[in-house]
Amino acid sequence: MSYLELQDLHTHFSQRGGTIFSPQHHTIRAVNGVTLSIEKGEILGLVGESGCGKSTLSRTIMQLIPATSGAVVLDGENLSALPKSLIRKRRLDFQMIFQDPYASLNPRMTVFSTLSEAICQRHPNVKGNALVERVKTLMATVGLDPKVMQKYPHEFSGGQRQRIAIARALAPEPKLIIADEPVSALDVSIQSQILNLIKKLQKDLGLTMIFISHDLGVVHYIADRIAVMFGGQIVESGSADRVFHEPEAEYTKKLLASIPQLKTTA
Ligand SMILES: Nc1ncnc2c1ncn2[C@@H]1O[C@H](COP(=O)(O)OP(=O)(O)OP(=O)(O)O)[C@@H](O)[C@H]1O
Numbered sequence: 001m002s003y004l005e006l007q008d009l010h011t012h013f014s015q016r017g018g019t020i021f022s023p024q025h026h027t028i029r030a031v032n033g034v035t036l037s038i039e040k041g042e043i044l045g046l047v048g049e050s051g052c053g054k055s056t057l058s059r060t061i062m063q064l065i066p067a068t069s070g071a072v073v074l075d076g077e078n079l080s081a082l083p084k085s086l087i088r089k090r091r092l093d094f095q096m097i098f099q100d101p102y103a104s105l106n107p108r109m110t111v112f113s114t115l116s117e118a119i120c121q122r123h124p125n126v127k128g129n130a131l132v133e134r135v136k137t138l139m140a141t142v143g144l145d146p147k148v149m150q151k152y153p154h155e156f157s158g159g160q161r162q163r164i165a166i167a168r169a170l171a172p173e174p175k176l177i178i179a180d181e182p183v184s185a186l187d188v189s190i191q192s193q194i195l196n197l198i199k200k201l202q203k204d205l206g207l208t209m210i211f212i213s214h215d216l217g218v219v220h221y222i223a224d225r226i227a228v229m230f231g232g233q234i235v236e237s238g239s240a241d242r243v244f245h246e247p248e249a250e251y252t253k254k255l256l257a258s259i260p261q262l263k264t265t266a
Pocket residue numbers: 013014015028029030048049050051052053054055056057
């Protein structure tokens with residue numbers, strides 16, 4: 001069994017329409033039968049255009065919204081079958097890195113308070129010097145000088161803020177990190193620094209990650225395997241090189257053809 005298994009996962013939304021005299025309901029199949037597996041220490045790139053269901057899939061995996069049917073099995077445990085009281089606890093096992101590091105960090109919290117709060121979610125008894133040391137280690141892990149731990153988010157550049165966001169995601173020692181377009185808001189030169197940092201963390205810490213992007217070039221660079229999503233379904237998955245250089249699904253071919261410059265830059 002793989003580390004994370006998505007077994008025929010469906011997440012449907014019911015949408016009301018029509019009038020009060022003639023109400024109509026229709027079902028949006030945002031995730032429509034996704035079967036995927038991820039090994040420990042692997043980065044899976046999830047690619048697809050806006051509206052294909054990537055966010056709904058990640059929220060379903062993290063148990064933030066219930067699956068309509070199917071199962072999410074993490075490390076041998078079927079999360080979809082857990083009672084609500086246990087699901088809350090399991091959410092610590094999932095951490096997210098968002099597209100916009102400006103919006104995702106609390107502007108009123110210093111780096112130290114942001115990271116120490118995240119560490120204490122997993123280790124509530126770590127306090128004082130031990131907590132400071134953990135924050136310092138985390139900062140060094142993501143390439144930040146621990147001397148700046150009393151600074152606020154607005155005092156950092158976009159790339160540095162994304163490093164803080166990555167450190168915050170690592171702090172509760174999650175089993176899986178879901179990174180949702182983590183570099184698309186950054187300048188191109190900074191993008192590669194953050195991608196290289198993620199690659200290094202994967203090597204050093206054995207990070208397991210779902211890296212979501214609309215950009216096949218970025219995903220090809222960072223991921224071990226790629227899954228291509230369209231209309232709530234995975235239309236193709238395989239090794240990153242195979243999907244990028246020899247796509248099988250018509251949709252993947254179109255996705256690649258629509259961004260031809262990537263063939264030469266990636
Ligand atoms: N809470 C909801 N209620 C009804 N429909 C929803 C809800 N959330 C998402 N949808 C619909 O489900 C489909 C998939 O949306 P989703 O946000 O998962 O796509 P996405 O690939 O993440 O897009 P984006 O990259 O723009 O965030 C869309 O048609 C969207 O309108």
